[in-house]
Amino acid sequence: MKTIQEWTDENSLIKDLIDLKEVLWINPKYEPFQAGIKNLPLNDGNVKDAEERLNRFAPYIAKVFPETSKQNGIIESPIADIPHMKQKLEQMYGASLPGNFLLKCDNALPISGSIKARGGIYEVLKHAEDLAIQQGLLTHETDYAVLDSEEFKNFFSEYSIAVGSTGNLGLSIGIMSAKLGFKVTVHMSADAKKWKKDLLRSKGVTVIEYKEDYSKAVEEGRKQALSLPNCYFVDDENSHDLFLGYAVAAIRLKKQLEDLKITVDENHPLFVYLPCGVGGGPGGVAFGLKLIFQDSVHCFFAEPTHSPCMLLGLVTGLHDQVSVQDFGIDNITSADGLAVGRPSGFVGRTIEPLLSGSYSVSDDELFRLLSTMADSENIYLEPSALAGVLGPVKLISEAEGKEYIQNHHLTDKMKNATHLMWATGGSMVPKETMEEYYRKGKNLSL
Known part of the structure; x- marks a missing residue:
C-alpha cells in the first residue's frame, strides 16, 4: 500500500479527511444506470423476493408487535414534510436551497426505532423461515402467525444467533431473535450507548462489551458463531440478506411518494442523503x-x-482493505451508529457505479442540526440521523456539488427537485439522553 504522504500528494481530499475537515466528494466511477447495474451480484428479482418474504411474515409481526397492527404487520416509517427546517438551513448556511425537503422517518420505525429494523429484522426472519421450512414445520402457504407458539419457540431455542454492532443493528437482531425464541448474543463495540445494552438485556439478550471499536465486535461475533453448533452469524460487513432487507424500503418509498403526488422523473430529480x-x-x-x-x-x-470509512474505501479504491485508523483518523464520534473504521467491501464494490457521491459532517454540526430539527419541526433524532440533513447544503453551495448539478444537466431542474434526508434513528433514545443531546446542540448554536 502507498504511504500516507503518497496518498495525500495524489489526492488533496485525503489530506482534508485526515485533517478532519468536512468534505464533499463526487464519485468519478458513477455511471448511467443501465451501464452501472450490468455486473452487480444482485437484481430486482432478489429485492422482490425479500419483499414477498416480509409480506409472508406480516401476520406474525402484527400479532407479536401490536404497534405494527395498524399497518398489518408491515414495518414501515412515514415521510415528513420539513419546510421549517429548510428555512433554518437557508438561514444557518446563507444559501438558497431550491426544491422540496422531506424527511424519511426511520427514527419512527416500529420494533427497534432505526433503519436497522429493515435489514436486521429481515435477516433474522429469513433465517427462521429457512430453518422451519427445512424441518417441514412451515410452507410459504402457512399463516405465519403460527410462529407465535410454544412449538416454534421451543424449536428456535435449539439455535442461536450472534452479531457485532455499534448499537442499532444489535437492537434489531436482538429484539427480533429473542421474540422468536432464539438464543442471541450481541457483541457491542465501545461506541455502543449504555441504554441500548440495557434494553437488550431486558429482552433476554446476552450482551458482550468490548473496549475496542466495531471491527473487534464483529470479529468476536464471527468467532463465537464458528465455535458453536447451530449458531448463525449476522455479518453486517458482507451480508446479502441484510442488504436486500434494506432495499425493500425503495419499493415502499415509491408508493409513499405517489400517495404524496410527488413526481420523480428526468425533469423532477430525487436526491437522497443517507447516513453511512x-x-x-x-x-x-x-x-x-x-x-x-x-x-x-x-x-x-x-x-x-x-x-469516514466508506468514503476512504471509495476514494482509494481499496474498499475493505483500508481503515480510517490506517490514516491516523481515530473513529471516535458521538454518531455511534456510524462509528465504523473499516467499510464493507461487498457494499462498496456493489454501490460504486450507482453512488453519486459522499460527504462528511463534524459532530458539532450534527448536534447543531439536532437541536434545530427539534425546534423547527418538533422531530427528535439521534446524532447520526442528522448526517443526511446537511446534504442539500453541500450539494447546492459547494463547488463540487455545483459542478455535479451542471454536468448532469440538472441546473434548470433543481426548482422541481425533491431532497429526501434519511433519518436513521432516534425514537428509542431515553428522554434524559435526548435532552442532553438537545442542550449540547443549543449551546453549540450560541
Missing part, C-alpha cells in the same frame, strides 16, 4: 432506489468526519 456506517443500510436503500428510479435518483452517503 459500514454501508449495508444506505447501500441497500440506494441500490433499491436506483433499481426503481434509475437515472432520476441521485444518492449521497453521509459520514462523521472522525469515521
Whole structure:
C-alpha cells in the first residue's frame, strides 16, 4: 500500500479527511444506470423476493408487535414534510436551497426505532423461515402467525444467533431473535450507548462489551458463531440478506411518494442523503432506489468526519482493505451508529457505479442540526440521523456539488427537485439522553 504522504500528494481530499475537515466528494466511477447495474451480484428479482418474504411474515409481526397492527404487520416509517427546517438551513448556511425537503422517518420505525429494523429484522426472519421450512414445520402457504407458539419457540431455542454492532443493528437482531425464541448474543463495540445494552438485556439478550471499536465486535461475533453448533452469524460487513432487507424500503418509498403526488422523473430529480456506517443500510436503500428510479435518483452517503470509512474505501479504491485508523483518523464520534473504521467491501464494490457521491459532517454540526430539527419541526433524532440533513447544503453551495448539478444537466431542474434526508434513528433514545443531546446542540448554536 502507498504511504500516507503518497496518498495525500495524489489526492488533496485525503489530506482534508485526515485533517478532519468536512468534505464533499463526487464519485468519478458513477455511471448511467443501465451501464452501472450490468455486473452487480444482485437484481430486482432478489429485492422482490425479500419483499414477498416480509409480506409472508406480516401476520406474525402484527400479532407479536401490536404497534405494527395498524399497518398489518408491515414495518414501515412515514415521510415528513420539513419546510421549517429548510428555512433554518437557508438561514444557518446563507444559501438558497431550491426544491422540496422531506424527511424519511426511520427514527419512527416500529420494533427497534432505526433503519436497522429493515435489514436486521429481515435477516433474522429469513433465517427462521429457512430453518422451519427445512424441518417441514412451515410452507410459504402457512399463516405465519403460527410462529407465535410454544412449538416454534421451543424449536428456535435449539439455535442461536450472534452479531457485532455499534448499537442499532444489535437492537434489531436482538429484539427480533429473542421474540422468536432464539438464543442471541450481541457483541457491542465501545461506541455502543449504555441504554441500548440495557434494553437488550431486558429482552433476554446476552450482551458482550468490548473496549475496542466495531471491527473487534464483529470479529468476536464471527468467532463465537464458528465455535458453536447451530449458531448463525449476522455479518453486517458482507451480508446479502441484510442488504436486500434494506432495499425493500425503495419499493415502499415509491408508493409513499405517489400517495404524496410527488413526481420523480428526468425533469423532477430525487436526491437522497443517507447516513453511512459500514454501508449495508444506505447501500441497500440506494441500490433499491436506483433499481426503481434509475437515472432520476441521485444518492449521497453521509459520514462523521472522525469515521469516514466508506468514503476512504471509495476514494482509494481499496474498499475493505483500508481503515480510517490506517490514516491516523481515530473513529471516535458521538454518531455511534456510524462509528465504523473499516467499510464493507461487498457494499462498496456493489454501490460504486450507482453512488453519486459522499460527504462528511463534524459532530458539532450534527448536534447543531439536532437541536434545530427539534425546534423547527418538533422531530427528535439521534446524532447520526442528522448526517443526511446537511446534504442539500453541500450539494447546492459547494463547488463540487455545483459542478455535479451542471454536468448532469440538472441546473434548470433543481426548482422541481425533491431532497429526501434519511433519518436513521432516534425514537428509542431515553428522554434524559435526548435532552442532553438537545442542550449540547443549543449551546453549540450560541
